[in-house]
Amino acid sequence: MPTVSYREALNQAMAEEMEGDPNVFLMGEEVGYYNGAYKVSQGLLARFGEKRVIDTPIAEGGFVGVGIGAAMVGLRPIIELMTWNFSLVAADQIINNAAKIRQMSGGQFTLPVVFRGPGGSAHQLAAQHSQSTEAFWTHVPGLKVVMPSTPKDAKGLLKSCIRDNNPIVFIEGEVLYGDQGEIPEGEYTIPIGVGEIKRVGTDVTIIGWSKMAKVALETATLLAEQGISAEVVDPRTLRPLDEELIVSSVKKTGRCVILEEGWPYNGVGAEIAYRVARLCFDDLDHPVERLTGNDLPMPYNRKLEHHCVPDAERAAELVRKVLYLD
C-alpha cells in the first residue's frame, strides 16, 4: 500500500474525481496559480486548466454563493475555504441557501457541493484563526459534516462527498496536512456516516475525530503503559453520526470519554454524550466525561494555547477518573 501525506490524499481524491466527472471543478482563494494555501491543490491547475481550477477574490460570501448556484444547475463544485474561520462571512449562504434549497424547492434542486478547508487550531494563530467550527455546522439540518483524521479516511471520504448530492462541510485538520499514512492501492471510497474503531480495547471508549482522534490514540498508548485497555472510536462523520458504532463500543466497555478540540458549550461531544447516556444508560459505570478546548477565545501565547487544546496527559487523567482509579 502506498504511503502518502494527508494533503496528497486530498489532492488525489480531487484529481481522480475531476478526471472521472467533467462537472467537478475546484474554486477558492489561491487554489490555482499558488497551488493552494496549504498546497492541497498542487498541480491541479496545470492538469485541468483555468476553467476547472478557479482562483477567486477574497470574497467568501460571493464564491460560496457561486458554488451553490453552480450546484443547483448541475455542476459538482468543490469550494475551498482557506480556513473554516473565513467561512463565517459565508454562513448565510451555507445555512440559509445550501442547507435549505433542496427542501424548500420540494426536491427540484439537489446541491452536490463540497465546502472544504482546514479547521481547528494550529500554532499561535490566535483567537480569530484557531476555531473549531464543527459545532456550528452540525447544528444545521441539511448539511453533512465530515472530519477525517488520516490520509486514508481523507481520500476515501472526500471522494464520497464529491459524489454525494447534498451540501457537505468537509473540515480538514490544519495540523494533519503533513501526516503520512498508508492508503489502499487504486480506486476506493469510504461511505459518509460510517465511523471506525482506530484501536480495539476493553476498559473505556475514547471518542475523538480529526486531530482529537490522534490525541485519543496517544492517550490509549499512555494508558496501555498503566495496564488500561482503551478503545478509540473515530466517528469520521459528525452528521450523520455513526451512533451504532459508538453504542456498541460503549456497551462493551461501560465507560466513555469524549475528546473535542472545540468549546464545551453545546459542543458536538455534548450531543454524543447525550446519545450515549440515553442509549447506553444501563451499561455505564460512570457518567460520560468530556475533555474539550477551554471556554474562551484562543490565546496567542504559546503556553496558554497549549493549555487550551486537549492533550493525551489530561485525557488519560480523565480516563482514570471514569475508571475510579484516582
Added chain:
Amino acid sequence: MAQILDMPRLSDTMKEGVLRKWHKKEGDKLAPGDVLAEVDTDKATMDFETFDAGVLLKRLIGDGDAVPVGSPVAIVGKVGEDITAILAEAAARKGGGAAGAAKDNHAAAKPVAAPVAKPAVAAVAKAAPAQRAVAMAAPATNGKVLASPLARKLATDLGVDLRGITGTGPGGRIVERDVKTASEGGATAAPVAAVAALAPAPVADVPRADARLPSPLVPDRRNEQRPASWDVPGQDQTVPLSLMRKTIARRLVESKTQLPHFYLTADADMDAAMAFREQVKEVHGAKLSVNDLIIKAAALALRRVPEANASFTDEAIIRHARIDIGMAVAVEDGLLTPVIRSADVKTLGQIAAEAQDLAKRARDRKLKPEDMTGSTFSISNLGMLGIKDFAAIINPPEAAILAVGTVRKEPVVRNDQIVIGQRISLTLSCDHRVVDGALGAKLLGAIIAILERPMTLAF
C-alpha cells in the same frame, strides 16, 4: 468549614443508634473510609465510617449514648477551626427528642453537613473529595442504593443483591468492580464449601421423631442452693429494653394490630420426606434439616401460588418477582429473621449451607442489615423444641408466615391398617387483605403436596 456528622441510618428499621465505642479521639485525622465509631443498631453492631477527609474536632456524645437517627454525633473540619457557631447549631438540633425523631427522615435524606468545604482558591471544575455529598448511611441512603447503571445490570445478571455491597465510588456509589468482587468473593465460593462441612445446625436442628423438651429447659436442680426459707420473697428484676427487643415489640404490635390475621392448620405425612433425607445423607453425606426441606417446599409452593408471594399497600397489592424466604432464628435476647434469597431456584444443598451460615451469623450478631431485609415470606420453626403446632405473627410487609411444628410419630391408618407414621403440623398465618381463605388453603396444600413427594425438592 466544619460540619456536623449525624447518626447514620444503618438498617432499614433503625430509629436510634447506640454509640458503642469511639475509634477516634478528638484531634485525630480522618481519611475517607476510616471507622469513626461502632454503632449498635436494632439488629447488629455496625461500623460508622467517615466519607470525608478532615479532623475530628468534637465528639458530641459519649460511649454508650443512644441517640435518634439524624441527630448530631460529631463535628469534623480543619485543625484549629472555630466551631462555636456549629456547636450551637448542633445543640439546637439535639434539643427535643420527639422533634428529632420526627425529623429523622428529613435529616437522613438531606446532607445535613451542608455542601461542605469549598476550597476558595482551587475553585476548579474537578470535584474535590470534600465536596462529595455526605452519604452517611453506607451504600443505602434513606433506602436508596447508590449504584452505577452498569453495576445494577451486572448485579441482576449475577444474582447479587446490591444491598449487601459496599460501594467504592464517590459518595459510596457501587460500581462495576464492587459487584464483581462481591460475586467472586461472597456468593459462589461460600455455599459450596459449606455443604461439604455441613455440621448439624443447632437452631434449624434435625428434630428426632421422639423429640422431648430439650434438657436445658428442665434444669438439673440437684446441686442448686435452696433458700433457707420458702417464705423469702425474691427481688423483681428490671431488664432494660435492648434495641432489638424494642424493635420486636414495635413491629409485632404493629403486625398483630394492623393485619387481619387468620390461621390454617394441616398435617403433612413426613414418611417419604424423612426417608429422602436419609437417602441424601447416604449418597452425599450431607445432612439436611427438616427446616431446609420446608424452606424449599414453601418456595416451590409460592412459585405455584404467586398470589400469596405478595405485599399489601394502600394503592395496590405488590406481587414479588423474587421468592426470598425469611427464616426466624432464635438468638440471645430475641430473634432475627435472615433471608434466603431466591430459595425457589437454589438447590437443597445451597439452602442448607446458607441457612446454617445465616443462623450462625445471627447468633454471633454478625448479620448485616441487608441479610435481614426484603424477605417475601417467612418460616418460623419450633419443631426442634418439641412444639406440636403454633400460630406465628406475620412479618410485614409479607402476606403470610408458616409455623412449623415437630415431626412426630403417631398411629396412622394406611391401607386400613394402623401403622406408625410420621406427621408434621403446619400452620399458615395469612394477611386477609392479600390472602383469602381458599388461596391460603391452596398454598398450604401445595407445601404439603411437595413435602409428601420429596423428589420434587430435588429439582
